Amino acid sequence: MPASPIRKLVPYAENAKKKGTKVYHLNIGQPDIKTPDTMMNAIKNFPYPIIEYTHSAGIESYRRKLVEYYHKYEIELDYTQIMITTGGSEAIEMVMMSCFNEGDEILVPEPFYANYNGFGVAAGVVIKTITADIKTGFALPPISEFEKMITKKTKGIMICNPNNPTGYLYSREEIEQLGALVKKHDLFFLVDEVYREFCYDGEKHFSAMRLEGVDANVIMLDSVSKRYSACGLRIGALITRNTQVLDTVLKFAQARLSPPTVGQVAGEAAIDTPDSYFEEVEAEYTKRRNLVVDKLNKIDGVFCPKPKGAFYCFASLPIDDADKFCQWLLEDFAHNGETVMLAPASGFYSTKGQGRNEVRIAYVLNTTDLKNAIDCLEKALQVYPGRTAKKNATALNNA
Amino acid sequence: MPASPIRKLVPYAENAKKKGTKVYHLNIGQPDIKTPDTMMNAIKNFPYPIIEYTHSAGIESYRRKLVEYYHKYEIELDYTQIMITTGGSEAIEMVMMSCFNEGDEILVPEPFYANYNGFGVAAGVVIKTITADIKTGFALPPISEFEKMITKKTKGIMICNPNNPTGYLYSREEIEQLGALVKKHDLFFLVDEVYREFCYDGEKHFSAMRLEGVDANVIMLDSVSKRYSACGLRIGALITRNTQVLDTVLKFAQARLSPPTVGQVAGEAAIDTPDSYFEEVEAEYTKRRNLVVDKLNKIDGVFCPKPKGAFYCFASLPIDDADKFCQWLLEDFAHNGETVMLAPASGFYSTKGQGRNEVRIAYVLNTTDLKNAIDCLEKALQVYPGRTAKKNATALNNA
Numbered sequence: 001m002p003a004s005p006i007r008k009l010v011p012y013a014e015n016a017k018k019k020g021t022k023v024y025h026l027n028i029g030q031p032d033i034k035t036p037d038t039m040m041n042a043i044k045n046f047p048y049p050i051i052e053y054t055h056s057a058g059i060e061s062y063r064r065k066l067v068e069y070y071h072k073y074e075i076e077l078d079y080t081q082i083m084i085t086t087g088g089s090e091a092i093e094m095v096m097m098s099c100f101n102e103g104d105e106i107l108v109p110e111p112f113y114a115n116y117n118g119f120g121v122a123a124g125v126v127i128k129t130i131t132a133d134i135k136t137g138f139a140l141p142p143i144s145e146f147e148k149m150i151t152k153k154t155k156g157i158m159i160c161n162p163n164n165p166t167g168y169l170y171s172r173e174e175i176e177q178l179g180a181l182v183k184k185h186d187l188f189f190l191v192d193e194v195y196r197e198f199c200y201d202g203e204k205h206f207s208a209m210r211l212e213g214v215d216a217n218v219i220m221l222d223s224v225s226k227r228y229s230a231c232g233l234r235i236g237a238l239i240t241r242n243t244q245v246l247d248t249v250l251k252f253a254q255a256r257l258s259p260p261t262v263g264q265v266a267g268e269a270a271i272d273t274p275d276s277y278f279e280e281v282e283a284e285y286t287k288r289r290n291l292v293v294d295k296l297n298k299i300d301g302v303f304c305p306k307p308k309g310a311f312y313c314f315a316s317l318p319i320d321d322a323d324k325f326c327q328w329l330l331e332d333f334a335h336n337g338e339t340v341m342l343a344p345a346s347g348f349y350s351t352k353g354q355g356r357n358e359v360r361i362a363y364v365l366n367t368t369d370l371k372n373a374i375d376c377l378e379k380a381l382q383v384y385p386g387r388t389a390k391k392n393a394t395a396l397n398n399a
Numbered sequence: 400m401p402a403s404p405i406r407k408l409v410p411y412a413e414n415a416k417k418k419g420t421k422v423y424h425l426n427i428g429q430p431d432i433k434t435p436d437t438m439m440n441a442i443k444n445f446p447y448p449i450i451e452y453t454h455s456a457g458i459e460s461y462r463r464k465l466v467e468y469y470h471k472y473e474i475e476l477d478y479t480q481i482m483i484t485t486g487g488s489e490a491i492e493m494v495m496m497s498c499f500n501e502g503d504e505i506l507v508p509e510p511f512y513a514n515y516n517g518f519g520v521a522a523g524v525v526i527k528t529i530t531a532d533i534k535t536g537f538a539l540p541p542i543s544e545f546e547k548m549i550t551k552k553t554k555g556i557m558i559c560n561p562n563n564p565t566g567y568l569y570s571r572e573e574i575e576q577l578g579a580l581v582k583k584h585d586l587f588f589l590v591d592e593v594y595r596e597f598c599y600d601g602e603k604h605f606s607a608m609r610l611e612g613v614d615a616n617v618i619m620l621d622s623v624s625k626r627y628s629a630c631g632l633r634i635g636a637l638i639t640r641n642t643q644v645l646d647t648v649l650k651f652a653q654a655r656l657s658p659p660t661v662g663q664v665a666g667e668a669a670i671d672t673p674d675s676y677f678e679e680v681e682a683e684y685t686k687r688r689n690l691v692v693d694k695l696n697k698i699d700g701v702f703c704p705k706p707k708g709a710f711y712c713f714a715s716l717p718i719d720d721a722d723k724f725c726q727w728l729l730e731d732f733a734h735n736g737e738t739v740m741l742a743p744a745s746g747f748y749s750t751k752g753q754g755r756n757e758v759r760i761a762y763v764l765n766t767t768d769l770k771n772a773i774d775c776l777e778k779a780l781q782v783y784p785g786r787t788a789k790k791n792a793t794a795l796n797n798a
Contacts, residue, residue: 007653035450043661044443051434051629086485086633089655097521118654122496230450232660234485234633254406255517256488260659261631262442 004114005323005347012330013341021334024365024373027341031311031364033229033284036277042269046262053258057250058084058237062268066237069271073196075209081241083249084259084267088194088223088236092116095219095238096123098248099156099188106156106190107149109141111314111348111355113164113192126153129350134316134358137305138166140174143181156188157181162195162205162309165348165360167289169199169309172206179211182218189214194223194236195310197278200286203308215241224263226311228270229281235263285311288363288370295374296361299381301389304361314345316358318381318389322346325384326359335379338372357388403513404722404746411729412740420733423772425760426740430710432628432683435676441668445661452657456649457483457636461667465636468670472595474608474619480640482648483658483666487593487622487635491515494618494637495522497647498587503554505589506545510537510713510747510754512563512591525552528749533715533757536704537565539573542580555587556580561594561604561708564747564759566688568598568708571605578610581617588613593622593635594709596677599685602707614640623662625710627669628680634662684710687762687769694773695760698780700788703760713744715757717780717788721745724783725758734778737771756787 006027013023057063063079070077085091092115100106102124108116110129120127130145132138146157157178161170182189191208199205208218223236238249253259289306293313296304301318319325322344329339343362345355363370381387405426412422456462462478469476484490491514499505501523507515509528519526529544531537545556556577560569581588590607598604607617622635637648652658688705692712695703700717718724721743728738742761744754762769780786 004653030452032449034448039450040445040448043445046439046442049433049439050431051438051631053429053630086659087655087657093655115654115656118650122651122654231452232450232657234657234659251517252521254403255514255521256492257486257514258631258633260485260633260662262661262665263659266661 005326005344009326009330009341012327016330016334016339020337022338023330024338024340024369024376026361026363026365026373027343028362028364030231031226031229032366033281035230036228036270036273038273039228039230039233039266039270042266043262046265051261054261054264056253056256056258058082058259059261059264059268062264065268065271070209073205073207075207077209077239077241081239081246083238083246083253084264085236085238085253086256086259087234088192088221088225089115089119091221091223091236091238092192093119093122094249094252095190095221096120096125097252099219099245100125103153104155105151105153106158107146107154108158109138110350111138111165111345111358111360113160114347116158117350127350128154131349131351131354132166132168134303134305134314137307138163138168138314140170140177143177146181150185154185154187156190158190158192160192160195161208162198162307164195164310165312165343165345166314167307167310167312169203169205169307175206175208176211179208179214179218183214187217189218190221191218192221194221194226196222197227197281198285198311199309200282200289201308205309209239217242219245224267224270228273230266230270233263233266234260235267285363288367289313291367292361292363292370292374295371295378299378301381311363313361313363314358315361318387319357319384320386320388321356322359324386328384328386329380333380333383335376338376340373340376340380342377404725404743408725408729408740411726415729415733415738419736421737422729423737423739423764423768423775425762425764425772426742427761427763429630430625430628430763431765432680434629435627435669435672437672438627438629438632438665438669441665442661445664450660453660453663455652455655455657457481457658458660458663458667461663464667464670469608472604472606474606476608476638476640480638480645482637482645482652483663484635484637484652485655485658486633487591487620487624488514488518490620490622490635490637491591492518492521493648493651494589494620495519495524496651497644498618499524499554502552504550504552505555505557506548506553507557508537508540509749510564510744510757510759512559513746515557516749526749527553530748530750530753531565531567533702533704533713536706537562537567537713539569539576542576545580549584553584553586555589557589557591559591559594560607561597561706563594563709564711564742564744565713566706566709566711568602568604568706574605574607575610578607578613578617582613586616587618588616589618589620591620593620593625595621596626596680597684597710598708599681599688600707604708608638616641618644623666623669627672629665629669632662632665633659634666684762687766688712690766691760691762691769691773694770694777698777700780710762712760712762713757714760717786718756718783719785719787720755721758723785727783727785728779732779732782734775737775739772739775739779741776
């Protein structure tokens with residue numbers, strides 16, 4: 001597995017900090033939102049004297065409680081269709097190992113979450129991409145583009161909804177189109193829905209688990225990481241109505257014995273988190289998104305579609321190469337002793353050269369920091385040697 | 400991955416319980432010892448408002464604290480040589496993925512921990528076994544037996560010390576012999592030392608990490624699960640002085656983002672567990688082992704070597720087939736409304752037919768329960784239809 005473009009930047013960020021520069025981290029998906037009290041109190045009141053293994057598929061009472069949680073999203077399940085995993089990461093790993101053979105191909109719209117490829121490589125599965133367009137806000141590419149790519153080796157389609165890294169929220173119609181396609185070609189439909197709670201502007205998330213007639217195809221990957229700002233808990237889930245897949249996944253689950261026990265107890269308690277917690281989080285992220293996207297689009301040469309979900313946006317910048325630019329920001333630039341760390345888009349595309357001038361921005365800081373960070377980015381774009389577009393008069397005057 | 404012989408028994412155990420039979424579980428490695436207060440208090444006082452990702456290799460302060468812990472066992476390390484994993488299971492999985500290619504072979508003395516094979520299969524690695532003898536208490540087979548098995552495909556040797564499933568504690572001399580062998584043939588030496596604390600009769604554990612001149616070969620797999628009776632915490636470690644291996648393992652670690660955060664905080668605190676905790680545990684297990692092994696050897700036709708480590712013993716029984724016998728115990732037998740669940744040895748051998756009349760017994764219950772359980776086993780052996788050895792007169796009179 002090659003090192004990702006973000007990880008390559010880490011030493012530069014460390015050096016910048018050593019020189020005394022403040023680095024705004026817009027590069028990672030680690031939110032600054034407080035973990036809810038429901039979860040924290042469950043940890044602080046862990047009720048057992050021994051931290052024992054649980055059932056390899058997870059604690060039954062937690063799985064039953066998750067049935068209630070999903071019911072709120074009109075996803076109707078039996079608890080046996082829910083396997084608790086060690087984070088969403090393990091759900092991805094297990095689905096790759098359980099559903100595919102060496103050389104099988106999965107179609108994924110790009111830009112996409114880079115670790116799909118990491119776990120794919122480990123399982124001998126090939127990720128093939130269909131490029132989504134920044135101009136449409138990274139909407140689903142036409143279904144005909146998917147059909148063109150389907151060969152005998154194609155065994156699955158995978159999406160992240162709402163999307164990491166673009167923030168795009170797939171519509172019910174797009175999910176239904178994909179549902180018809182996986183049914184027609186008998187493919188697995190892997191849906192990573194870990195950002196379900198993060199939808200804005202009154203939009204509603206439509207889960208692929210609600211599609212009819214594709215029970216054998218759809219496999220949902222989920223996690224408590226983003227929902228409850230508990231990335232370090234390492235509790236996720238793999239959910240499907242396909243009993244054959246459940247049986248195979250269980251064997252991998254048994255080999256690693258048990259998901260984390262304390263985390264499962266906390267995950268179960270978190271299902272009673274009051275709606276007010278999520279309303280506050282939604283209001284906060286909406287404010288952040290509006291601030292970041294509005295400020296970005298006011299910068300000369302920058303284009304950033306306004307996403308409806310997750311806590312990322314994707315922007316094209318007036319630059320020659322985002323990898324170089326992101327490194328330059330950390331190595332050679334500072335404005336009032338501050339700089340910004342961004343995620344270059346190259347890590348999210350597998351088509352070579354795609355997204356060369358694009359970056360992902362995670363709006364996971366408070367609005368004051370976000371304002372300073374985008375101001376900093378604006379200044380940087382004015383003086384970056386690899387700038388491609390002409391600066392406008394205002395920008396030059398401010399430089 | 401095939402279902403293990405123990406897992407196949409689970410439905411029979413559930414049925415027995417439904418019929419009202421009390422089942423003594425001597426089949427699993429889940430100890431009944433209390434998790435130490437150091438660890439429990441760290442969980443109850445988790446100090447952060449957000450459960451964040453940690454570094455993929457683990458929290459630095461925890462890794463540094465582990466250096467102190469290993470120093471007590473004369474294992475001298477730098478913290479960068481310690482990668483925190485999600486349980487010992489993930490350490491096994493990562494070493495299989497990182498150090499070996501499809502078709503590579505690892506030599507393991509059998510009986511062996513069945514999940515080595517599970518993770519081996521998943522990584523395309525072949526486990527080849529050399530049979531240890533119950534008559535020697537499962538001592539290391541002669542080194543010449545290992546040498547005979549080494550081919551171009553052989554890339555590693557793996558042991559568990561103290562051993563699961565046999566309880567055998569390898570001597571310093573045996574470890575040194577293996578050290579010389581891996582050096583001679585340039586093999587990886589994988590040592591699973593999760594039972595390090597469980598040594599009896601004043602015996603001391605000798606870690607393969609103390610061998611000289613094999614820094615590039617030795618990879619230690621560790622876990623807090625048994626040490627602190629915290630199997631559900633899912634915190635382990637992969638430790639080596641081979642920087643190339645560390646670099647590759649880090650890539651797999653980065654793909655799954657982070658080991659559990661709460662568990663790491665608890666693991667760090669547990670290093671300050673007072674010696675008195677381990678002294679009590681050792682005294683308790685010594686008492687249990689003596690009780691179980693002495694009682695077993697008094698049963699006509701039973702042979703059970705007295706192990707020096709872990710909390711398992713391995714016995715040969717006067718029976719035709721341990722798989723059948725263990726199922727029969729749950730399905731067709733009860734004494735005073737009680738029966739016993741044992742682990743048939745077939746799951747610990749890869750040589751077909753080996754250990755057909757052997758079982759693993761985990762002495763993880765209190766002495767009263769253990770006494771009742773072994774009494775129950777004695778009665779069962781008197782009436783089991785597939786008994787092979789003649790019963791002696793006393794046994795017949797008691798039946």
